[in-house]
Amino acid sequence: MEAVVFDLDGVLVDSEKLWDDVRRSVVAEHGGTWEEEATRALQGMSTPEWADYLVTRLGTKLTPEQVAETVVERMTDNYSGRPPLLPDAEETVRAVAERHPVAIASSSPPVLINTFLDATNLSGLVPVAISSEQVRAGKPAPDVYLAAAARLGISPENCAAVEDSTNGLRAALAAGMTVIGVPNPHFPPDPSVLAKAAAVLDGVGELPSALAALEG
Template identity: 35%
Template sequence: MSNLGGLSVIFDLDGTLVDSEPNYYEATRETLAEHGVPDFTWSQHERFVGISTQETLALLKERYGLKAPVEELLAETNSRYLALARAATHAYPEMRKFVELLAAEGVPMAVASGSSPEAIEAILTGTGLDAVLRTVVSADEVARGKPAPDVFLEAARRLGAAPADCVVLEDAAPGAAAAHAAGMRCIAIPYVTAQADAPEFATAGLLLRGGQTEFSARAVYDWLT
């Protein structure tokens, strides 16, 4: 029997399991440049970490007065992102170790992400994490994205787990808020460490203020037990 009892673990994908934000930034930057915005910077992109691509593009369309429909911008960005994701996506080594620890214990796990189903599949397949992370929920499959709890609640439903028995790993404030709204404990690993004081992270059961540099698979496993 697992040392973690009836616990289930739900992972955010981008910025939590894998460092995909550089790919999202590049895909968004290229799309904006194509539509007449040539100077979109990484610091501007950081403000949208944890928000779905569709919501991000809707906000950017309004900010820059873009004429193209959001659906067109989304299709272009997703196409660029998928190409980048398939070419190279880096899984955080300690996160991979953590997934392997949980898999060895038979702990039910899921991925709940704001990315599209195609992007999630490309990343999990490319990193080999699809071998153990088979339950996947995209925000495209639920009514509301983070910070609403829908994607986490659907992941729990598919795992057959009560929300109170789930722990979420998240890198972004909207995701931490979604976990709290779902009635789940949260381990927060801020991707943008300067945002560690965001009020949403205050609800986390465990906050690693230094982000991935502080994440240790064994230490977090021991914390759960």
Template identity: 40%
Template sequence: MEPTLPAPDPQWRPRAVVFDCDGVLMDTERAWARVQKRVAAGFGVDIDAATETRLMGLSATDIAEFVAGQARRAHGEQSAPSEEAVYRALVGTEAEVVGAVLEPLPGAVETVKALARHVPVAVASNSTSAILDRKMHAVGLADTLRTWVSAEDVPRGKPAPDIYEEAVRRLGVAPEDTLAVEDSPAGSTAAAAAGLWVLGAPHGHEEPLRSHFLVESLGDPAVGELLRGWGMPL
């Protein structure tokens, strides 16, 4: 794959960096997909491979809306769960399933800490607040990050730009001076819509991202090349 958006001026340097969490910093995205499938099945809704791809990167609120809607269509209004019931099931199951796989991806911690020596760094995630807090402490980044923003901190989760707008507000930087690191279409759409420059790190995903820069993952040697070019070596 290649970047889908034009890169900034060669003299551009990030004054802040905002990382996505799942699929970028830790391999929890597959666990979150299992949560969705388990909860959906409990309400009589099947999530096939194509649907799983379409839902990738969305928040629990959006997944709950989808599952409740599918249940209504399949089983009728009277038998369908409320969005709130599906949301509670998602959050409860996420705490159980995702909580068991809190390990950083290769290169993730090193990259975050290298950048934090030079610029303020944050995380912007569609996770719930409690789960995101747990993730940041589990991988040892809580003291490195300036802040982290969950889907519960803003009106709308990704692909809306709200999470990234809140992150740059908290960091006190302009969007155009900020780099976002994303692996999903929903997340890269959110970051680009908020006016950030996007480093795509798809980690094996083949879905096209809205990205200005592209690496395979934070373990890709190309990350070190980028950072050296910006005067921020690993």
């Protein structure tokens, strides 16, 4: 294991339910109709992908650009300069960074990734932070994980990925990484996909011990 790549939402930041609530409200306010399968379908999509989904699939009466702007603005407001960190998130990144290069590969837009890094003073320990907006396709495509490994200069096969959602797990598996699952309690991943993870944790704080066990 030469590097560790973290997802952000649901792994380090308790934001999956917040994303869902904000998107639901925007759809409802602008003439769309929410479909229950949308919640999991949207997890991992890049901003252009989920904005288009809210318009073309759910019938939101805005352009995709307007949807994206509205949702991201509300998410930024909800963060209020300090994202809702999950327990042990900051400490875990610091502990892992003492032994491995670390990166973030997230579906959040860069502004929210940077808010997290700035609020935790982790920018200096996380040399690579990539949004799926910056690659061809969002999760479950492997693009954002492959890009993170390439920027680290490390083969994906020598990276561990830490993920919580079905689409995130699929993306990391498709990239060829060793996958560590931290299931989201609000939106549990597909058990058949989670079963492919090398380890499954109750919380991200267990990660340093899990990495040590995997490395033998």
